[in-house]
Amino acid sequence: MFVQTLLTGLAIGGIYALMAVGYSLVFSILNFSNFAYGSIIMLGAYISYFSMVKLGLPIGVALALSILGAALLCYLNERLAYAPLRKRRASSLFFMISAMGTAIFLENLVYAIVGAHFYAFPEVFTKRNITFHGVSIGVLDVFAIAFSFAAIYALHYFLQKSRTGIAIRAASYDIQVCSLNGVNDKHLIGLVFCLAGGLAGISGTFLGMKYIVYPTMGWITNKAYIAAVIGGLGSLPGAVVGGILLGVTETFVSAYVSSVVRDVFSFSLLVLLLMVMPTGLFGRFLEEKV
Amino acid sequence: MWSYISGVISLGLIYVIATVGLAVFTGFTGLFSLGHAAFFAIGAYTAAILTYFYGFNFYVALAMGGAAGGLVGFLIGYPTLKAKLRTDYFAIATLGFGEAIRVLLENLPITQGARGLPGIRNETSLPVLMVVAFIVIWFAWNLIHSRHGRACIAIREDFVAAEMMGVNIFIGRLRSLVFSAFCAGLAGGLFAHYFCFIQPSMFTSYMSTQMTAAVVAGGMGSISGPVIATLIFIGIPEALRVANIWRLVAYGLLLVLIMIFRPQGLMGYRELSLDLVKGWYRRVWKGGRA
Numbered sequence: 310m311f312v313q314t315l316l317t318g319l320a321i322g323g324i325y326a327l328m329a330v331g332y333s334l335v336f337s338i339l340n341f342s343n344f345a346y347g348s349i350i351m352l353g354a355y356i357s358y359f360s361m362v363k364l365g366l367p368i369g370v371a372l373a374l375s376i377l378g379a380a381l382l383c384y385l386n387e388r389l390a391y392a393p394l395r396k397r398r399a400s401s402l403f404f405m406i407s408a409m410g411t412a413i414f415l416e417n418l419v420y421a422i423v424g425a426h427f428y429a430f431p432e433v434f435t436k437r438n439i440t441f442h443g444v445s446i447g448v449l450d451v452f453a454i455a456f457s458f459a460a461i462y463a464l465h466y467f468l469q470k471s472r473t474g475i476a477i478r479a480a481s482y483d484i485q486v487c488s489l490n491g492v493n494d495k496h497l498i499g500l501v502f503c504l505a506g507g508l509a510g511i512s513g514t515f516l517g518m519k520y521i522v523y524p525t526m527g528w529i530t531n532k533a534y535i536a537a538v539i540g541g542l543g544s545l546p547g548a549v550v551g552g553i554l555l556g557v558t559e560t561f562v563s564a565y566v567s568s569v570v571r572d573v574f575s576f577s578l579l580v581l582l583l584m585v586m587p588t589g590l591f592g593r594f595l596e597e598k599v
Numbered sequence: 600m601w602s603y604i605s606g607v608i609s610l611g612l613i614y615v616i617a618t619v620g621l622a623v624f625t626g627f628t629g630l631f632s633l634g635h636a637a638f639f640a641i642g643a644y645t646a647a648i649l650t651y652f653y654g655f656n657f658y659v660a661l662a663m664g665g666a667a668g669g670l671v672g673f674l675i676g677y678p679t680l681k682a683k684l685r686t687d688y689f690a691i692a693t694l695g696f697g698e699a700i701r702v703l704l705e706n707l708p709i710t711q712g713a714r715g716l717p718g719i720r721n722e723t724s725l726p727v728l729m730v731v732a733f734i735v736i737w738f739a740w741n742l743i744h745s746r747h748g749r750a751c752i753a754i755r756e757d758f759v760a761a762e763m764m765g766v767n768i769f770i771g772r773l774r775s776l777v778f779s780a781f782c783a784g785l786a787g788g789l790f791a792h793y794f795c796f797i798q799p800s801m802f803t804s805y806m807s808t809q810m811t812a813a814v815v816a817g818g819m820g821s822i823s824g825p826v827i828a829t830l831i832f833i834g835i836p837e838a839l840r841v842a843n844i845w846r847l848v849a850y851g852l853l854l855v856l857i858m859i860f861r862p863q864g865l866m867g868y869r870e871l872s873l874d875l876v877k878g879w880y881r882r883v884w885k886g887g888r889a
Contacts, residue, residue, distance in 0.1 A: 342687040393859045410854025417847035534691045572702045576695035587682040
């Protein structure tokens with residue numbers, strides 16, 4: 310029972326981690342909460358659903374399409390909603406409102422156009438289970454764990470080893486000094502949004518397969534924000550740890566206490582943690598600039 | 600026809616009461632609450648349960664609803680504001696809080712879960728609403744023109760400098776939050792006794808969004824701006840019979856457009872006054888500088 314719960318928790322925690330990383334990546338560069346990220350994840354899920362069901366594409370192609378589509382959407386989001394503010398050097402409050410506006414816009418546009426229908430993914434892996442020493446785990450969960458961690462590792466490798474990755478890390482410390490040193494900050498920010506969008510495509514596809522596809526995707530995408538805050542906004546290792554921690558504790562609470570109190574629990578965890586550590590587990594001490 | 604018009608005005612006034620509270624909080628301290636619907640719900644349920652199950656007098660129940668909202672605002676504000684969270688962290692904490700309250704309402708026996716409370720006494724009438732709205736606006740007006748209000752403006756503009764000058768940031772923010780939660784609770788009580796039926800799904804992020812959109816569109820740091828914006832937001836879609844969903848799409852788009860083109864909103868740090876109207880008049884009719 311214990312190992313079983315742990316594995317289920319890891320599977321959902323991996324997806325949370327993936328979402329939290331994408332969200333935290335944008336935060337680390339631009340220092341604002343990109344609340345539109347949840348709706349990009351939701352659109353990623355729709356893209357892969359429709360390409361699998363309506364176009365009859367195999368899962369691999371659907372996933373690739375979803376990554377590309379979500380990356381494009383995230384990029385457009387930046388160009389249309391944030392770039393004008395960046396030119397004006399607006400405060401992060403305005404970015405946050407603009408992001409909220411984008412989230413509301415996208416979510417309800419899907420409601421209005423596609424409708425509030427619930428779409429279930431065709432069963433690619435869901436039916437089968439691997440049983441090992443009395444512990445059974447769905448093939449989808451194995452795949453989700455493996456793929457999330459592979460994606461996070463690939464991102465980590467990219468940020469650590471490539472020239473562009475170094476530029477991104479430099480920009481997360483100080484974007485002005487970084488552009489003084491010859492980095493094209495406009496391209497860099499565009500690339501960061503594309504990367505975040507790609508992660509949104511992956512996590513959206515897995516979320517859609519694990520649960521169901523619908524406009525708000527429930528409370529699930531908000532978990533990405535909570536996970537990122539637990540880990541400390543702007544810190545990528547923090548986002549991974551926060552995501553896994555949230556996924557595992559939630560699964561334990563729903564297994565041993567009750568699934569009803571799960572969301573109340575994750576909220577209390579967030580508030581308690583913020584009281585003790587106001588910048589999250591791994592957060593850099595980010596004073597708000599005035 | 601008159602009953603239709605008075606219905607629209609009543610709904611508008613209920614939202615005005617809640618939005619004025621949020622305007623005092625968000626517009627004057629710069630902190631975002633993404634879970635204001637939860638205070639609204641707490642007020643609605645408290646007042647409704649008191650009149651429905653215990654036969655309390657409507658006005659007593661209304662005051663208790665407001666007080667319950669304020670109390671919960673205090674309970675949530677105390678730890679989060681004490682920790683001096685960043686704007687983003689605070690917004691995410693309130694987001695989690697709003698969801699947690701909704702889950703609780705759906706599962707507590709006294710709230711009858713998702714079925715809601717049908718058959719609440721119809722007590723809210725247009726005169727009652729007008730009186731309450733007047734008192735709330737008058738109180739908010741005095742609050743922001745008091746020592747407390749000036750302190751809040753100082754906190755919003757530059758909280759480091761404000762703290763240096765001896766302004767207690769924590770007290771200033773907490774007082775604004777409690778006042779705004781009280782207003783939301785009051786509006787909730789009026790809402791419950793106007794529609795005579797409440798259920799948890801009424802108090803979703805839709806409601807929080809509408810209030811935030813009205814505050815931003817009306818202009819942060821203004822009381823009259825958000826009041827006008829709320830009346831427009833309620834009145835125009837009602838008059839045009841726009842479907843709920845397209846309304847939300849428009850709110851989202853509006854938030855982004857306001858941030859790009861007119862970040863100060865409708866009134867923007869000003870209040871509706873005779874001089875302002877005279878200035879507009881001169882600009883429009885005489886074509887000269889106001």
